[in-house]
Amino acid sequence: MTIKSNEKLKFEMASESRYSNSCGSHALSQLWKDALNRIEELEHLAKPRKAPVLMTATNPDGWALEALALQLASEVIAKDLKIQGDTRPQVIETSLINKQIIDHLHAVRNLQERTRALFAELGKDQGPLGKPRAGVGCE
Structure with a gap:
């Protein structure tokens, strides 16, 4: 299905949902909405993923896992601070x-x-583009 025909299909589904709702068929309207939401969800899941997040030999500009975990934790803390004081369950x-x-x-x-400490026992870290200390290429 082309992008143009896919957009047309979604437009038609949204129109059917509105029409069904205006005719008093709320259940049918909801079915159309649910189907449209599912298509959009599948489209989102089918989109190509961006580059890897973690630092590797093929992604030397990626994040170190421990730095990423710290960044994520700090962002969750910032989000949590915004909801403090709201006493709803x-x-x-x-x-x-x-x-x-x-x-x-x-x-x-x-x-x-702990993993970094164990790998430090295997040798000096040469960075993402250096010789690996374990696995393929460490020989």
């Missing part, structure tokens, strides 16, 4: 979940630091 539970996510991200940092 859903918001309180969300804040508790945020704190768990932050704890998990700190655990990722700690595990990666």
Whole structure:
């Protein structure tokens, strides 16, 4: 299906949803909306992914895992600070979940630091473009 025909199909589905709703068929209208939402969700999932995030030999400008975990944790903290003081149960539970996510991200940092220490025993880190200390190419 071409992009043009896909957009036309989505336009027609949205029109059918509005028409069904105006005729009093709210259930049919909701079915059209759900189908349209599913198509848009699938389109999003089918989009090519951007470059890898983690630093590797093929992505030397990527993030070190421990730095990425720290960045993510700091962003979750910033988001959580914005909802503090809201006493609705859903918001309180969300804040508790945020704190768990932050704890998990700190655990990722700690595990990666252990990995870095173990690899330090194998030799000097030559960076993402240097000779690997383990696996393929370390011989």
